[in-house]
Amino acid sequence: MTNDILIFAEQRGNKLHPAALQIVTPAKELAIKTGGKVVACVIGGNISAATDAIDQTGVDAIVTVSDAALENYSALTYRSAFAAALERVQPKVALLPATFMGRDLAPRVGARLKAAVATDVVELAIGDDGALDVKRPIYNGKAFASVKFPTDRLALVSVRPNTFPAATGGDSAAREEIPYAAGAGDDRITVKEVAKAGGEVKDVTEADIIVAGGRALKNEENFNILFELAKVLDAAVGASRAACDAGYQPHSRQIGLTGKTVTPMLYIACGISGAIQHLAGMRGSKVIVAINTDKEAPLFKVADYGIVGDLFKVIPAVTEEVMRMKG
Amino acid sequence: MKILVVVRQVPDSTTSIKIAADGQDIDRAGVKMVVNPFDEFAIELGVQLKEKRSDVEGVTALVVGPKQAAEALRTALAVGCDDGIHLDDDAFTKLDELQLAAVIAEVAKAGGYDLVLTGKQEIDLDSGQLGPALAELLDIPHVGAAVKFELSDDGKSFTASRRIEGAEEVVEVKTPALVTIDKGLVEMRYPSLPNLMKAKKKPVKAMTAADVAGCAEATGAIGGSTLHDFQPPPERPPGKIIDGEPDEAAKELVRLLREEAKVL
Numbered sequence: 001m002t003n004d005i006l007i008f009a010e011q012r013g014n015k016l017h018p019a020a021l022q023i024v025t026p027a028k029e030l031a032i033k034t035g036g037k038v039v040a041c042v043i044g045g046n047i048s049a050a051t052d053a054i055d056q057t058g059v060d061a062i063v064t065v066s067d068a069a070l071e072n073y074s075a076l077t078y079r080s081a082f083a084a085a086l087e088r089v090q091p092k093v094a095l096l097p098a099t100f101m102g103r104d105l106a107p108r109v110g111a112r113l114k115a116a117v118a119t120d121v122v123e124l125a126i127g128d129d130g131a132l133d134v135k136r137p138i139y140n141g142k143a144f145a146s147v148k149f150p151t152d153r154l155a156l157v158s159v160r161p162n163t164f165p166a167a168t169g170g171d172s173a174a175r176e177e178i179p180y181a182a183g184a185g186d187d188r189i190t191v192k193e194v195a196k197a198g199g200e201v202k203d204v205t206e207a208d209i210i211v212a213g214g215r216a217l218k219n220e221e222n223f224n225i226l227f228e229l230a231k232v233l234d235a236a237v238g239a240s241r242a243a244c245d246a247g248y249q250p251h252s253r254q255i256g257l258t259g260k261t262v263t264p265m266l267y268i269a270c271g272i273s274g275a276i277q278h279l280a281g282m283r284g285s286k287v288i289v290a291i292n293t294d295k296e297a298p299l300f301k302v303a304d305y306g307i308v309g310d311l312f313k314v315i316p317a318v319t320e321e322v323m324r325m326k327g
Numbered sequence: 328m329k330i331l332v333v334v335r336q337v338p339d340s341t342t343s344i345k346i347a348a349d350g351q352d353i354d355r356a357g358v359k360m361v362v363n364p365f366d367e368f369a370i371e372l373g374v375q376l377k378e379k380r381s382d383v384e385g386v387t388a389l390v391v392g393p394k395q396a397a398e399a400l401r402t403a404l405a406v407g408c409d410d411g412i413h414l415d416d417d418a419f420t421k422l423d424e425l426q427l428a429a430v431i432a433e434v435a436k437a438g439g440y441d442l443v444l445t446g447k448q449e450i451d452l453d454s455g456q457l458g459p460a461l462a463e464l465l466d467i468p469h470v471g472a473a474v475k476f477e478l479s480d481d482g483k484s485f486t487a488s489r490r491i492e493g494a495e496e497v498v499e500v501k502t503p504a505l506v507t508i509d510k511g512l513v514e515m516r517y518p519s520l521p522n523l524m525k526a527k528k529k530p531v532k533a534m535t536a537a538d539v540a541g542c543a544e545a546t547g548a549i550g551g552s553t554l555h556d557f558q559p560p561p562e563r564p565p566g567k568i569i570d571g572e573p574d575e576a577a578k579e580l581v582r583l584l585r586e587e588a589k590v591l
Contacts (some may be wrong), residue, residue, distance in 0.1 A: 017492075073491075074498070075459065075469055100491045104471040107456035110425055111463035116552040117425055119454040137560070138452050142344040143353060144558045150551040188468040188504070192486070193497040203493035209590070233591075251511045252490055257340050257450065258364055258510045266590040277340055283560070287588045289580065290566075303566040305583055307576045317577030322591070325581060 001154070003036030006091035007059070008082065010101050011042060011050035012073070018206075019097030023159045024057040024167035026124045027095055033126040034092055037061055040173070041085045043078060045071030051175070058170020063089060067180035072191035073101055079108045080183035086113060086154065088178050093132055095124075098158035100205070106156045115154035118147045122163045122284075132157070140257055140280030162208070162263045162286065204253060207236035209266040212255055212282070213248070214240040216271025216292070216311060220248045225312065226270060229319040232326065238262065238282075240272045256281035270311045274299030291315065328482050328502075330386045331435055332373045332408060333445035333457065335363040336399040340450060346557045353557060362399045365446025367515035368508040372476060373444050374407035375513060382482050385409040387438065391419050391427060397531070404526035405518035411531040418536045424456035425550030431457075432464035433539050441482065443505040447472040452554075458507035468500050472509040 005027040010017040027038045037060035042051045047066050055062060065081040082105060086094060096102035098120040110117035122144075123135035132149040134157055149155040204210055211230045217223055223237065230237045239249035241256050255262055257277035267285035272278060274290070274297055282288070283302055290303035291311050300306045307314050338344070338358045345354040362370070373386040388403035390396045391414040400411040412434060419430065435443060443465070448455035455471075462469030474495075475488035487506060488497050518526075536542045567583070569576045585591040 073496070075462070075471065079463065100472065100489070103455050104459055106459075107425065107428075107454075108459035108463045108469070110456070111428060111460035111549065114549045115425075116423065116550045117454075117456055117460075118552060119456060135558075138557075139338070139344045139353070140340070140450060140453060141560055143346060144560060145554045146556040146558075147552050147554055153551065155552075185466075185468075188501040189470075190499045191496065192499055193495075194491075195495045195497070196493065206492040254510075261453075266584065266588075276343075280340070287584070287590050288563075288566075289584070295568075300566065300568070302563055304563070304588065305580055306566050306568045307580060308568060308570075309573055309576060313573035314577055317573045318580060321577050321581040325585065325591070 001092055002090045003034040004039050004089060004091040005031045005034065005036060006039045006041055006086065006089050006094040008094065008096040008102065008105070009040045009042045009050065009054040010097050010099060011044050011047060014044070014046050014049045016050045016053045017097055017099060018166065019099060019159070019161040020054060021057055021166035022161065022164045023095045023097055024059060025164040026159065028058070028167065030093055030124060030126060036092065039063060039089050039091065041065070041082070041089070043070055043081045043085070055172050057167040059173050062173045062175045063178055064175065065178045065180050069182060070180065072194055074186070074189045074191055075104060075108055076186040076189050077182065078105055079112055080186055081180055082109050083112050084181065085178055091154065093155045093157065096156070096158045098160050102158045106158045110156045113154055115156045116149050117156045119158050120160045121157050122160050124157065137284065140261070141283045142280065160263055160284065162265060202234070202236040204236045204238045204255060204260055204262050208264055209233045209235035209268070210238045210255070210262055210264045211235050211268045211270065212238035212240065212272060213243055213270045214272035215242040215246060217243060217248055223248055225315045225319070229268070229315055229322070232319055232322045240278050269299050269303070270315055272299055273297045274302070328380070328383050328441045329439060330373045330376060330383060330442045330444065331438060331440040332366070332369050332386060332388045332403065333431060333443065333461070334366045334370065334388050334390045334399050334403055335449045336360045336390060336392050336396045337363045337449055337451040340364065346559060350557050351555060360395060360398070362402050363446050363449050365448060365450070365508060365510070368510065368513050369444035369446055370403045370406060370408060371513040371515040372508060376478065377407065380478070380482070387412060387440070389414065389431065389434065391431070393420070400531060401523060401526045402518050404529045405522040406516050410529055413531055413533045414539070415533050416535040422546060423550040423552045424454050425460050426546040428457050428460035428464055429545035429549050430539055430542055431461055433541050433545055434534065435461070435465060437540070441503045443467070445505070445507055447507040447509045458505055462505040465505070467503045467505055469505040469507065470498055470500055471507050473506050474509050474511045476506060476512060
């Protein structure tokens with residue numbers, strides 16, 4: 001084991017996930033403490049642009065595993081490729097974004113390499129005893145706990161998106177290509193299709209801003225005023241469970257305990273009272289805005305800014321103001 | 328075809344979470360325990376497969392936890408699982424997710440299951456590690472957070488979909504395999520009182536660490552992270568209520584978001 005910190009620079013279609021740039025930031029801090037290097041690992045089919053992009057963050061070295069078989073994510077091919085990179089670099093700690101891919105890959109590779117794993121981490125530190133100690137939300141954000149790692153094993157950690165700022169700067173790094181060797185039986189999963197959902201509207205899990213609506217929207221058509229605001233903000237549209245169960249929006253937009261957990265920079269909750277299950281899915285957002293006619297709505301308790309008023313009047317006014325501001 | 332459903336018992340999602348006095352766990356007194364909601368979907372899928380197909384020999388539900396976890400097992404049996412395995416040993420409560428996967432892997436290997444189903448994550452620790460780790464230790468493929476699932480006629484493969492950022496991924500997978508289930512695939516039926524009574528008669532095998540071959544070796548060689556210092560979430564400073572007519576309030580909100588919060 002070296003003192004190096006490896007980051008998994010997640011990409012799809014030769015485009016880096018924004019969270020890949022963010023995890024370089026804590027990786028650099030850990031590397032100062034361990035005295036090791038920050039090594040980025042890029043895995044995929046054609047990954048030239050993604051590799052160049054991660055090279056803009058000041059990492060010390062880059063390892064790549066590139067093969068046509070890695071064009072789309074499969075739990076089997078990616079675990080073989082990522083395990084090969086980890087075995088080559090022998091880092092003390094490896095960070096992944098806590099995305100669908102990172103959350104799927106970390107425990108699988110962790111089990112393969114007999115590592116220890118923590119999910120969705122928001123703070124990382126190395127103690128005086130050299131052990132990695134991290135902090136993560138549990139009970140859907142209703143509490144936090146620290147997780148201490150053993151020192152004699154690789155620590156694999158997925159880091160919550162939008163927790164750290166994107167890293168920038170530095171010289172271009174030395175690159176090493178690691179040959180891809182498919183594991184026995186890796187062809188047991190075939191990716192048939194990756195179908196873009198929803199077209200022009202962003203998904204809630206990849207947006208920096210989310211505009212979400214609740215049952216107060218009353219029907220599917222009324223969600224259009226949220227889509228209009230989302231369009232000017234380059235935001236995604238989310239919905240409460242009540243709104244999804246009522247059929248106003250598909251469950252793919254549901255935010256909350258049984259829906260998606262999101263941590264955007266800005267979350268605008270419109271006509272959502274804020275049941276504990278909904279708060280669970282969005283309370284990690286950086287800035288929260290609540291707009292509701294009911295001033296007792298629990299969402300106001302977690303909101304940074306609140307407007308007690310009729311969302312059908314307030315939202316179009318906000319949309320207009322944003323358009324005016326952006327000229 | 329044999330199906331294994333891995334089930335956890337977790338605090339009900341509406342429970343308010345308090346930190347224990349020593350700060351090393353949550354306060355578990357009076358906390359209502361339920362079947363992990365995502366595992367409910369896995370139970371239902373397993374039962375539906377058995378109902379629809381003649382080649383499904385049986386659905387076994389497995390739970391890890393103290394005595395009271397037997398209730399979760401009983402729910403699984405009441406909605407149609409055939410038999411249960413209860414991994415009940417104080418030694419198991421100290422394991423992390425990868426070590427737990429190692430124990431379950433030893434049990435699952437002995438059972439020879441063609442399909443292993445579980446929820447996409449446990450709603451207490453929210454780690455989502457168990458499914459992918461268990462699949463790796465069993466050397467079988469897995470699909471994480473599936474929202475569609477269609478088993479082929481011969482049972483040798485299935486097609487599954489999972490939602491990823493802004494897209495849906497469709498994969499074809501050979502069995503034996505493991506699938507973790509997301510919301511939207513199925514909803515678990517309600518366990519009726521008569522069925523809960525009947526479930527008492529279904530066979531449940533209780534196992535301690537001593538009953539699991541290779542348990543100590545398997546758990547000693549992997550994982551080993553430890554939870555400590557439980558904390559309440561950081562307090563958010565009280566928010567600002569913006570008064571005024573809709574037009575004025577909207578203007579002020581946009582100004583604050585841009586100048587104070589700096590998110591626009």
